[in-house]
Amino acid sequence: xxxxxxxxxxxxxxxxLVAVGWLILELASAAxxxxxxxxxxxxxxxxxxxxxxxxxxxxAPLGIIAATYLAEWPRNPLRAVMDTSLMxxxxxxxxxxxVFGAMIFSGLGMRRLSLALTLAFIxxxxxxxxxxxxxRRVPARVRRASIALGATRWAMLGRVVLPMALPGLxxxxxxxxxxxxxETTSLVAMGIIDPQGQLTIPVLGPYAFRAxxxxxxxGPAALALLCLFAPMAILHxxxxxxxxxxxxxxx
Amino acid sequence: MNPGASWLGTLFExxxxxxxxxxxxxxxxxxxxxxxxxxxxxxxxxxxxxxxxIFLPMLPFASHLPIEGSLTVTAIAMAVAVPLGLISAAYxxxxxxxxxxxxxxxxFAALAGFPGVAFGWGALLIVGPALQPMxxxxxxxxxxxxxxxxxxxxxxxxxxxxxxAVPRSLREAGWALGAxxxxxxGRVVFPAARTGLAAAVxxxxxxxxxxxxxxxxxxxxxATLTTRMAQQRLGGELExxxxxxxxxxxxxxxxxxxxxxxxxxxxxxx
Numbered sequence: 001x002x003x004x005x006x007x008x009x010x011x012x013x014x015x016x017l018v019a020v021g022w023l024i025l026e027l028a029s030a031a032x033x034x035x036x037x038x039x040x041x042x043x044x045x046x047x048x049x050x051x052x053x054x055x056x057x058x059x060a061p062l063g064i065i066a067a068t069y070l071a072e073w074p075r076n077p078l079r080a081v082m083d084t085s086l087m088x089x090x091x092x093x094x095x096x097x098x099v100f101g102a103m104i105f106s107g108l109g110m111r112r113l114s115l116a117l118t119l120a121f122i123x124x125x126x127x128x129x130x131x132x133x134x135x136r137r138v139p140a141r142v143r144r145a146s147i148a149l150g151a152t153r154w155a156m157l158g159r160v161v162l163p164m165a166l167p168g169l170x171x172x173x174x175x176x177x178x179x180x181x182x183e184t185t186s187l188v189a190m191g192i193i194d195p196q197g198q199l200t201i202p203v204l205g206p207y208a209f210r211a212x213x214x215x216x217x218x219g220p221a222a223l224a225l226l227c228l229f230a231p232m233a234i235l236h237x238x239x240x241x242x243x244x245x246x247x248x249x250x251x
Numbered sequence: 252m253n254p255g256a257s258w259l260g261t262l263f264e265x266x267x268x269x270x271x272x273x274x275x276x277x278x279x280x281x282x283x284x285x286x287x288x289x290x291x292x293x294x295x296x297x298x299x300x301x302x303x304x305i306f307l308p309m310l311p312f313a314s315h316l317p318i319e320g321s322l323t324v325t326a327i328a329m330a331v332a333v334p335l336g337l338i339s340a341a342y343x344x345x346x347x348x349x350x351x352x353x354x355x356x357x358x359f360a361a362l363a364g365f366p367g368v369a370f371g372w373g374a375l376l377i378v379g380p381a382l383q384p385m386x387x388x389x390x391x392x393x394x395x396x397x398x399x400x401x402x403x404x405x406x407x408x409x410x411x412x413x414x415x416a417v418p419r420s421l422r423e424a425g426w427a428l429g430a431x432x433x434x435x436x437g438r439v440v441f442p443a444a445r446t447g448l449a450a451a452v453x454x455x456x457x458x459x460x461x462x463x464x465x466x467x468x469x470x471x472x473x474a475t476l477t478t479r480m481a482q483q484r485l486g487g488e489l490e491x492x493x494x495x496x497x498x499x500x501x502x503x504x505x506x507x508x509x510x511x512x513x514x515x516x517x518x519x520x521x
Contacts, residue, residue, distance in 0.1 A: 008342075009343075010342070012339040012342060017362065023372075087507070091510075093503055095496070099484065182366040184366065184464055188481055189480065189481055212375065213468060225368060225372060228368075229365070229366070232364055240356075240357030
């Protein structure tokens with residue numbers, strides 16, 4: 001492979017990485033805040049963790065179960081509908097989810113639960129697609145071997161396929177958590193910032209958005225974004241490590 | 252046929268025996284063609300923009316919606332994301348050493364999860380002011396460029412999946428004919444994966460049309476469909492949001508449906 005090709009390839013790979021690395025450095029140098037701001041960001045950090053944990057608890061198991069069904073059971077008309085709707089679910093803009101959530105779940109009265117339910121819908125396709133990719137990587141020869149030994153479909157799934165895919169399922173959970181942490185748009189559309197411009201439930205993403213757009217305060221926004229970035233980087237790294245424990249792609 | 256039999260059938264199916272599409276000579280023969288190929292990522296947005304310019308004045312309820320803003324930002328973003336995404340996919344998926352692959356793939360995947368508000372922060376405070384003296388609509392362009400950087404890993408990941416679905420036997424045939432690694436990627440793997448690559452571009456286009464935070468923070472609340480919706484919601488309204496949301500949903504669902512058809516076609520023989 002020629003040097004030019006290598007340089008062009010590396011340029012395309014490194015440009016986004018360098019841009020984001022530079023952005024993180026700029027955020028770090030701009031981050032500032034009074035003690036009150038720091039306290040508010042700490043509270044928002046806890047609020048973010050609670051909210052994304054709730055969303056993942058509701059949404060990720062549904063996504064994992066749906067993807068397992070789609071990957072392991074034979075095609076039928078119901079499956080085709082499920083497959084299509086699951087793939088469309090991943091492509092719907094999150095602001096639509098927010099408006100949808102505001103219409104459906106606001107009647108619940110419990111603000112935090114309604115936010116978590118909306119986020120669960122956003123998390124579901126993330127968990128489902130990760131699970132599906134994982135199950136595809138379980139080699140066909142392993143399945144054939146278990147069938148040859150007389151295993152039923154459930155035994156094959158429960159004792160062979162899912163244990164082998166466990167790191168991928170853990171990665172699905174971690175990525176769902178990260179997705180829920182990063183989500184801001186749908187929460188704004190749900191009305192987490194009231195018409196007076198106040199944050200009704202402390203969450204990092206909307207906090208940073210409010211500080212940047214309504215207060216014109218880049219320093220506190222940068223601090224909140226760094227607090228958001230740290231757990232996300234850890235989650236993505238852990239997901240990558242879990243993913244590397246999976247068997248290699250089918251030969 | 253009983254369902255158990257068909258299930259076992261899928262288990263023992265030999266992927267090599269399924270029908271393969273004909274591989275035509277690649278469109279990458281000339282560098283100029285390569286540039287056009289990479290730039291074609293903006294095509295979906297530009298086509299939609301042209302359609303919107305012609306038909307929107309006829310629809311009274313849609314004429315005041317900022318559809319042009321949405322599609323302009325999308326076109327700028329795709330002009331950045333598609334060349335970078337396709338080249339990085341070719342590099343990470345086909346050409347890079349295993350070490351580089353192990354190093355860059357997780358980093359790239361993590362980029363896709365970086366929050367939009369943080370990109371918006373950069374577009375507002377770094378990219379926008381830098382472009383201000385050079386361009387008339389600097390804020391919109393800044394939003395588009397930063398959105399493009401954000402979508403590069405998305406295009407790259409989807410394209411890598413499409414390239415990985417191309418059977419190894421096609422590559423081996425290319426190598427056996429004495430083609431270089433680059434020629435095999437450009438003339439065999441890319442053409443064979445073209446439906447998947449087109450689907451990757453379309454899915455990223457749908458993501459770009461739906462993105463809210465970057466555009467609002469960088470270019471203000473009346474720039475695109477999504478920011479208009481968020482602004483109306485922030486004011487506590489719901490009814491006008493639904494009308495705007497319906498238009499947005501028509502765009503994204505159409506693009507997604509087209510992309511999913513092409514993904515299926517790829518999976519048929521992958």
